[in-house]
Amino acid sequence: MTAPTMDRRAAVKKLLDARDGALVVTGLGSPSYDVHAAGDRDDNYYLWGAMGGAALVGLGLAQARPDKRVMVITGDGEQLMAFGALATISIAGPKNLDVIVLDNQHYGETGMQQSHTGRGIGFERIAAACGFAEAAELRTLEEVDELALRLKAPAAGPRLFVLKIKAENLPRSLPPRDAVHVKNRFRAHLGLATC
């Protein structure tokens, strides 16, 4: 029997419905579409490239705004490109940064080739070994409901959660590709000047 997986859009929507003011950074590809599908907002920063950068953009943001919770929503392929980032984030130790890895164990954008996570690498174990305050793998939407509540509680350090999702290409929900526009509206949301 194969282990259960969940619907990615439903899982992301649950987390975003409970975001409670959290700033959101998304990794390129389907995670950006999932977050956009739940509703385009000024406090989302979508990446369309810079593979491996999402969690690190989240780190810089979390350090600049310790008063805000930051949630990074990315994919297994994107995070695999920045394996060392988990070490850097753990050492930095932000208490307001949560990394959500949407893990379908495949590179969905490029033809569904199997990724490392489908061959035995578990980000929840990597994060735990790096010293994240919390790390876990989730397989059902009921567990995501519990996670949404858990994320509202104060953290002792960075947290990482792997959501095992179905490997499927859903209709794309495309965020703006104008990176300057998205940056400026994000900063304006925080009351910061735009150049």
Next chain:
Amino acid sequence: MSIAEVISAHEPKVRDLAAEWPRALYETLRSAGVSHMSYVPDAGHSTLIRLFSEDADVVTNVLTTEEEGVAIAAGSWLGGKRSVVLMQSSGVGNCINMLSLPVQARFPLLMLVTMRGEWAEFNPWQVPMGQATEAAPKAIGITVLRAETGADLVDAVGQAATMAYEADQQVAVLIGQRLLGKKKW
């Protein structure tokens, strides 16, 4: 305040920038509002790393690879902090695809790069990336400046900070190996 301190406070400060450029750079960057720094260590950056790390008002990150600092600096700007990234020339090559983020989104980026492989270099493995350090970031749209003396370096970094944080530019300042001196090992 003692008499000696009063006299010292009124004496013009003459600083030998050839030797004291790291402290001058630190002061220049702090005056430019930089309160966030990421680095992969290099001997040439050691004093600057120490000064930033000892400053309780600066957030510092040690990186596993240099491109992490490019992404972190973008996030820092999103949240309103000015960040600087310190690395050695060999690390510039690691950054190349991540640089599409600040270039495409016009995030301010200031990278200070200590050069290897170009002057009294004992390790031939440093030479290929040393040769490519200026060309690689230019190829993706970064403005690259070079300094060979302490005084030029402090000037270059001061104006590069203006270009980066006031004009949303991406700037790398290369610190010549001749200025850094021969590596002792």
